[in-house]
Amino acid sequence: MRLKYLALTAAVAGLVGVSVPASNAFAKDSLFVPLFTYRTGAFANSGIPIANGMHDYLSMLNARDGGIGGVKLDIQECETQYNDAKGVECYDSVKNKHPVVIGPWSTGITLALIPKVTVDHIPVLSMAYGLSAAAVGADFPWIFNPPDTYWDGMSIALKYIAEKEGGFAKLKGKTIGFIFLDVGYGREPIPLLNDFAKDYGFKVKMYPVAPSQMQSQGGVWLGVRRDRPDWMIMWGWGAMNPTAVQEAARTGYPMDHFLGVWWSGSEGDARPAGEAAKGYLSLNFNAVGTNFPAIKDIIKDVVNKGKSQTPKDMVGENFYNRGVVNGVMIAEAIRNAQKITGKKMIDGSDMRRGLETLQISEQRWKQIGLPEFAAPIHITCQDHDGHGPVYVQQWDGHKWVKVSGWISPVKDKVLPLLVDAAKDYVNKNQPWPKRTERCDDGTL
Amino acid sequence: MMHLLYSIFVDPFVQMGAAPDLLVQTLWDGLVSGVLYALIALGFVLIFKASGVFNFAQGIMVVFAALTLVGLAEHGVPAYVALALTIVVMLVLAVGVERLILRPLVDQPEIILFMATFGLTYFLIGLGELIFGGDPKVMIAGQLGLPSGSYRITMAGGYVQLQKIDIAAAIIASLMVAGLGILFNRTRIGRALRAVADSHRAALSVGISLEQIWVIVWFAAGVVALATGIMWGARSDVSFALETIALKALPVLILGGFTSIPGAIVGGLLVSVRQKVGEFYWGSLVGGGIESWFAYVIALVFLLFRPQGLFGERIIERL
Numbered sequence: 120m121r122l123k124y125l126a127l128t129a130a131v132a133g134l135v136g137v138s139v140p141a142s143n144a145f146a147k148d149s150l151f152v153p154l155f156t157y158r159t160g161a162f163a164n165s166g167i168p169i170a171n172g173m174h175d176y177l178s179m180l181n182a183r184d185g186g187i188g189g190v191k192l193d194i195q196e197c198e199t200q201y202n203d204a205k206g207v208e209c210y211d212s213v214k215n216k217h218p219v220v221i222g223p224w225s226t227g228i229t230l231a232l233i234p235k236v237t238v239d240h241i242p243v244l245s246m247a248y249g250l251s252a253a254a255v256g257a258d259f260p261w262i263f264n265p266p267d268t269y270w271d272g273m274s275i276a277l278k279y280i281a282e283k284e285g286g287f288a289k290l291k292g293k294t295i296g297f298i299f300l301d302v303g304y305g306r307e308p309i310p311l312l313n314d315f316a317k318d319y320g321f322k323v324k325m326y327p328v329a330p331s332q333m334q335s336q337g338g339v340w341l342g343v344r345r346d347r348p349d350w351m352i353m354w355g356w357g358a359m360n361p362t363a364v365q366e367a368a369r370t371g372y373p374m375d376h377f378l379g380v381w382w383s384g385s386e387g388d389a390r391p392a393g394e395a396a397k398g399y400l401s402l403n404f405n406a407v408g409t410n411f412p413a414i415k416d417i418i419k420d421v422v423n424k425g426k427s428q429t430p431k432d433m434v435g436e437n438f439y440n441r442g443v444v445n446g447v448m449i450a451e452a453i454r455n456a457q458k459i460t461g462k463k464m465i466d467g468s469d470m471r472r473g474l475e476t477l478q479i480s481e482q483r484w485k486q487i488g489l490p491e492f493a494a495p496i497h498i499t500c501q502d503h504d505g506h507g508p509v510y511v512q513q514w515d516g517h518k519w520v521k522v523s524g525w526i527s528p529v530k531d532k533v534l535p536l537l538v539d540a541a542k543d544y545v546n547k548n549q550p551w552p553k554r555t556e557r558c559d560d561g562t563l
Numbered sequence: 564m565m566h567l568l569y570s571i572f573v574d575p576f577v578q579m580g581a582a583p584d585l586l587v588q589t590l591w592d593g594l595v596s597g598v599l600y601a602l603i604a605l606g607f608v609l610i611f612k613a614s615g616v617f618n619f620a621q622g623i624m625v626v627f628a629a630l631t632l633v634g635l636a637e638h639g640v641p642a643y644v645a646l647a648l649t650i651v652v653m654l655v656l657a658v659g660v661e662r663l664i665l666r667p668l669v670d671q672p673e674i675i676l677f678m679a680t681f682g683l684t685y686f687l688i689g690l691g692e693l694i695f696g697g698d699p700k701v702m703i704a705g706q707l708g709l710p711s712g713s714y715r716i717t718m719a720g721g722y723v724q725l726q727k728i729d730i731a732a733a734i735i736a737s738l739m740v741a742g743l744g745i746l747f748n749r750t751r752i753g754r755a756l757r758a759v760a761d762s763h764r765a766a767l768s769v770g771i772s773l774e775q776i777w778v779i780v781w782f783a784a785g786v787v788a789l790a791t792g793i794m795w796g797a798r799s800d801v802s803f804a805l806e807t808i809a810l811k812a813l814p815v816l817i818l819g820g821f822t823s824i825p826g827a828i829v830g831g832l833l834v835s836v837r838q839k840v841g842e843f844y845w846g847s848l849v850g851g852g853i854e855s856w857f858a859y860v861i862a863l864v865f866l867l868f869r870p871q872g873l874f875g876e877r878i879i880e881r882l
Binding site: 158159160161162163164166167168325327329330331332333334335337338339341342344345357358361362365369370371387390391430433 | 588688692697724807808
């Protein structure tokens with residue numbers, strides 16, 4: 120009987136061990152940094168390189184510097200499969216282990232966590248994804264979405280198109296097609312797109328792609344052939360991206376008029392179409408390649424020592440480096456929080472203050488071994504995003520090539536809309552807690 | 564109201580008349596997708612015919628087969644050798660399934676076998692990720708001799724574009740369907756298979772080897788999964804996302820019947836053509852994106868009138 124009980128206990132313990140991250144190995148002398156990742160499931164192709172970049176950068180800091188400010192980072196991944204319910208399960212499994220920050224890596228999961236973390240006082244860093252309106256620090260003190268919201272991204276895409284057409288006024292009478300993954304993420308920029316369409320007199324054609332149709336877009340692209348939009352903008356993810364690029368090529372759509380958001384521009388998105396994808400454009404906010412001291416340190420201290428899950432030849436690819444940017448933001452915010460509070464062992468509240476005053480200047484990017492890797496990041500109490508510039512890259516048949524300078528979002532248009540959207544969110548989610556958190560930079 | 568009625572009953576037909584090239588293109592795309600849907604449905608039908616079990620693992624078998632092929636090629640194995648080795652892997656899988664899952668469950672209720680295929684699915688997901696990782700891979704369509712490029716046929720001031728790979732897919736799928744149809748309808752194996760489907764015990768009592776039959780159908784389903792993986796993988800990439808395409812076969816099965824090979828083909832074509840035409844001409848009325856659920860509506864309506872599907876066997880249970 121006793122043996123049976125022991126066996127049962129062992130089996131249950133085994134199961135728990137599979138679904139929940141292992142217990143805090145560094146315990147009280149480390150900072151717990153859970154990473155919500157997806158290495159399995161239908162979106163793994165996009166999730167894996169990002170998870171690798173993020174994990175490897177933080178691991179490199181542990182190996183090279185002994186952590187941050189002398190404190191090791193306890194990095195643990197929780198697998199979400201890009202599934203909202205699993206993401207919330209991950210959150211519930213880590214929230215009592217004193218995480219310094221949560222990175223949901225999914226707009227859907229972020230939307231589900233916003234009300235929870237606001238009550239639990241755990242900061243969320245949703246880097247260039249999530250709820251655009253969360254950039255308004257007065258209403259969302261616990262959410263951060265630098266360097267750009269999706270609304271910024273859409274305004275930049277339209278600004279680039281307008282530039283190519285000869286100015287915003289020239290967009291009048293044109294048709295812009297919007298192909299998007301039909302989930303919270305893909306729908307997020309639609310209000311801004313419609314608003315621009317109203318102001319500048321262009322027509323918008325919507326092409327939603329359900330997750331179950333990601334790999335079967337023939338009908339959608341037939342619609343594109345019928346409607347003949349002058350430009351196509353894509354908000355895709357996972358297998359939707361390479362399929363759309365291939366279908367566009369098959370349809371004969373001019374690839375240099377097909378522009379993806381920064382989540383539709385990995386090598387894996389363009390590579391399956393190869394030469395046929397030549398000309399395809401996407402937004403980007405980080406550099407591609409390995410020619411950076413910090414990336415070389417990652418290769419030396421993590422990849423070459425067998426502590427990374429990434430194949431060496433994929434280090435430096437676009438989404439890997441995107442993960443590195445996320446790792447840098449986490450690390451710099453921890454460093455900043457330690458500086459502000461004078462504590463080495465910071466908690467979620469301290470981290471929130473670190474994020475709220477996060478500044479990564481051009482000089483700082485250089486100091487951390489990533490010169491010109493990304494644009495400077497400037498977050499304040501008021502503005503949790505920074506609304507930084509991004510650039511446009513183009514697939515040359517084999518690799519991404521930078522084809523524009525840094526383009527800033529149309530802030531005059533985006534910022535007032537964000538404030539309205541934040542107010543709208545607060546009104547619809549009453550009773551929404553009023554901000555009581557102290558502001559370190561005095562902007563609130 | 565008038566505008567809505569016009570959009571439903573008049574405008575689509577005006578569009579068809581105004582741009583017949585697009586109508587032909589829609590029908591062609593529907594036919595090609597239909598053949599590919601039929602291929603997926605066929606995998607389900609084969610196993611259902613032999614064991615009365617809906618094989619939940621069919622989708623992951625597609626992924627597993629495609630990943631094995633591409634994974635071997637990535638390790639420098641020539642394309643045709645990789646193809647042959649993948650077929651061997653699918654045979655080993657069929658034998659493994661029979662030995663480790665089906666044999667111990669002989670004569671168990673069908674729901675138990677169905678649940679076992681759930682287990683098999685998650686096992687194959689884990690095994691696949693362990694061996695191949697989750698990174699997307701590019702299908703080796705060119706190395707396998709599959710054509711690229713397209714034919715452009717000018718018509719009515721427009722054009723119809725026929726992708727060469729779609730034509731190849733249609734031919735290969737048709738040949739496979741015909742071959743399997745002959746194997747299961749005109750041979751002793753086919754008769755044995757139907758006997759096994761009716762009753763495990765009765766089939767055993769007349770000397771039919773359950774083990775052999777199960778290995779044969781699971782192997783055949785594995786080969787069909789490989790062909791499906793190659794065709795769909797060539798249109799996108801080879802990743803675990805391919806698993807979701809198995810869902811597309813469900814309405815096809817409802818329409819065609821779970822036990823009929825011709826049903827899988829006709830069902831695939833009917834579902835796909837209606838889906839494409841529906842999405843293209845009526846989809847914008849509801850904001851587009853109806854392809855994902857429209858097929859199920861067709862299938863549900865069909866269920867009301869013919870629950871056993873177009874060619875399925877009518878099940879009469881006497882009390």
